[in-house]
Amino acid sequence: MSETIIRIEHLCKTFGTGDGKVEALKDINLDIQKGEIFGIIGLSGAGKSTLVRCINLLERPTSGKVTVNGQELTALKEKDLRKARRGMSMIFQGFNLLMQRTALQNICFPLELSGLKGEKGWREKRAKELLEMVGLPDKADAYPVQLSGGQKQRIAIARALAEYPQPQVLLCDEATSALDPTTTQSILDLLKKINRELGVTVVVITHEMRVVEQICDRVAVLEGGEIQEQGDVSDIFSNPRTEAGRRLVMPNGEKIHVLPENRLVRLAFNGTTSGEPIIATLAAKQGICLNIISADTRTIGDRSFGTMVLALPEDETDAARALIYLREIPGVTAEEVTDLVQ
Amino acid sequence: MFSEKDVQLLKNIVQSDLLEAIGQTLVMTFLPTFLAFAIGLPLGVLLVTGDERGIRPLPGALMKTVNVIINLLRSVPFLILIVVVSPLSRFVLGTTAGVKGMILPLTVAAFPFVARIVETSIREIDQGVIEAAQSMGASPMQIVCKVLIPEAKPALLSNFFVALITIFGYGAMAGILGAGGLGSFAITYGHYRRNELVMWTMVVLLVILVQIFQSTGNIITKRSDKRIR
CATH class of the missing domain: 3.40.50.300 (P-loop containing nucleotide triphosphate hydrolases)
Structure with a gap:
């Protein structure tokens, strides 16, 4: 103790x-x-x-x-x-x-x-x-x-x-x-x-x-x-749960210019998925293409940390499938973005 | 250019009294300077440490009083100060004339000045160094003895020579009130007797002494300062 x-x-x-x-x-x-x-x-x-x-x-x-x-x-x-x-x-x-x-x-x-x-x-x-x-x-x-x-x-x-x-x-x-x-x-x-x-x-x-x-x-x-x-x-x-925390983890903010109709999702890597090609796998296996809007990841020790913001496809079914897929990856948190860190 | 009489007087002075006059000038310079530092150094340290943001703040009223007294003493013209201090001088040293009579007035005139230059030297020290000492548990007294004074040593030495030369100047000026020394010779034998040769010879000697003090000061200060590579 x-x-x-x-x-x-x-x-x-x-x-x-x-x-x-x-x-x-x-x-x-x-x-x-x-x-x-x-x-x-x-x-x-x-x-x-x-x-x-x-x-x-x-x-x-x-x-x-x-x-x-x-x-x-x-x-x-x-x-x-x-x-x-x-x-x-x-x-x-x-x-x-x-x-x-x-x-x-x-x-x-x-x-x-x-x-x-x-x-x-x-x-x-x-x-x-x-x-x-x-x-x-x-x-x-x-x-x-x-x-x-x-x-x-x-x-x-x-x-x-x-x-x-x-x-x-x-x-x-x-x-x-x-x-x-x-x-x-x-x-x-x-x-x-x-x-x-x-x-x-x-x-x-x-x-x-x-x-x-x-x-x-x-x-x-x-x-x-x-x-x-x-x-x-x-x-x-x-x-990072707070605005202040996000600002420090992402010092440059998530500078994004997006079409308003795209839903966004923020992926947070907590260090267990280093080296796995998540986006490519999604595209190859499910035929869903996600647009990477911004990414800021880094490796600490032998694990990677950081965040990535993705734009979901316009098609609602595809978007839902993509979300389910992302949420199932171990060591990754996916949440829909409502507030971007500027 | 100079008359036979002028040259003769200068010859007499050089042969009989000059060495003594130089000796008197040196005594009138060094003794009051040391005494002024004996009072001015602790006082100057106190002005910094007793400050409301200092390491050992003292009551504001006390600090204000000390400051006013220092400013007051510094603003009184030196020749008047001699007259004012002379009763005290008679009481303590038994005389108001000659070299002995000048020691006290010169000290009184110089210590407030010394206190101020000590204060300035010590304020130059980086606050961070003092903070570091405090973080190691240093007491105010330890900070004074082991941080403030050693770290300000080059500035203090440099200012010692500034004070020395100022007091030297006062001593020469005091010649007008019968203080003794080279300044006294310049006035009594030179100026009053309209003997320009004697006057200017004395002035040149005074200038040479100042040059020697300053050069010595520069060398000592530079050697003591470890901030110079």
């Missing part, structure tokens, strides 16, 4: 007062399980950065409860909160390394803060191990300015894990958004490795669907300061 490590209950955050009041987060409820990679996805302005800052209370929620590892953070005094923060770490879009310190000194930083005593050079020893783990053993003496974006983020990750005992939660605030696709990939692989090998629970804030695709187990879709839907990544992908 999985165990909840982060629990957010009825969390609200309001900025400003009076007319300038902005409700950044409205009644957020989330349970994040120990050892999972949880994604929070939303477009900019959705409130996702505020939400992740409310988890370690860099931002104080206006109301609601945040419990991490059984400890209710929102009830803690400043001093105890600082101690609690040592059990979780954060990495940022802008890396936020200390520019006047070398990579090694940056990694030592949290260890200096906690004031733990040990034999001489223990911090450096631990920092070197972490440098090894993030794949930059030769960059110990480099200053941040001498490193590339991806390297800086690796140092930031090493720094985030340096605390002793090792943090159980890693919060990633748009950690890959400033990086190119190849570098993003390598950072995501590193996060996955940390999650698998060290058992660190990872919370990923992003606006990029592919980040969620790549590493998350579960995801919550945030829009307008509210969680629109949440669930397993494959479920949300194959069948």
Whole structure:
């Protein structure tokens, strides 16, 4: 049975007062399980950065409860909160390394803060191990300015894990958004490795669907300061139930110009039918031709996800037969389209 | 161009008092600068951290008062400040004249300025770095000592030399009130006695000293800044 490590209950955050009041987060409820990679996805302005800052209370929620590892953070005094923060770490879009310190000194930083005593050079020893783990053993003496974006983020990750005992939660605030696709990939692989090998629970804030695709187990879709839907990544992908979810799964919308008399059907692939020629089979076996209006599918792992919009034939009997056929395919959801995502 | 008498006076000054005057100028520059930083550095840090959005907000009324006092001290002309501070100087150091008498007025004139430039240097630090430290459980004091000051070090060093040169200028100006040093020589032996040779020689010496301070400052600042490859 999985165990909840982060629990957010009825969390609200309001900025400003009076007319300038902005409700950044409205009644957020989330349970994040120990050892999972949880994604929070939303477009900019959705409130996702505020939400992740409310988890370690860099931002104080206006109301609601945040419990991490059984400890209710929102009830803690400043001093105890600082101690609690040592059990979780954060990495940022802008890396936020200390520019006047070398990579090694940056990694030592949290260890200096906690004031733990040990034999001489223990911090450096631990920092070197972490440098090894993030794949930059030769960059110990480099200053941040001498490193590339991806390297800086690796140092930031090493720094985030340096605390002793090792943090159980890693919060990633748009950690890959400033990086190119190849570098993003390598950072995501590193996060996955940390999650698998060290058992660190990872919370990923992003606006990029592919980040969620790549590493998350579960995801919550945030829009307008509210969680629109949440669930397993494959479920949300194959069948987004809300407008917000569909907009993220199909970022380009379903740009369609159709004749009004055609009935449309949307196929959602939930990953079990990769490689089967559905449309061709329908045409060959039943003699019914469907027009593909739009398609946006992708392969995650070895399964394919995505949606396709088809125009049904004008003939009612053919249309009905086609629908029956499509609905019988395992792993595919077919529904008639009434509202297109623009 | 210059009379025999002018040259003779300059010769006398150079032979007997010049080294002492340079020494006085240096004391009047460095001592008040260090004292001004001793007060201005913590004050400047406080102006940032005590801000309503700072890491350790202080009551708004207190911050406002501190700001008003700093602005007030900065707006009083330096020569008037010397006169105003002189009773305090007499009480603390027992004199209002000479190099010793100038230390306190110069410090009082300089520390509000130093507080402001420290404030500016520290505000330049990326908010994200402070946030990162907070996310690791750093206390406000740790943030000051391990983030704010070390990260602002190049800017602080650069501003140290700005302050040094400003205070140097004040010290020369204080020559008019009998402060001692090169500025005093330029005024008493040069200007008052209408000896242009002495005056301009002193001015040239002052200019050379400023150049030395600034160049040293540039080298030290550049060496300390790890943001430069």
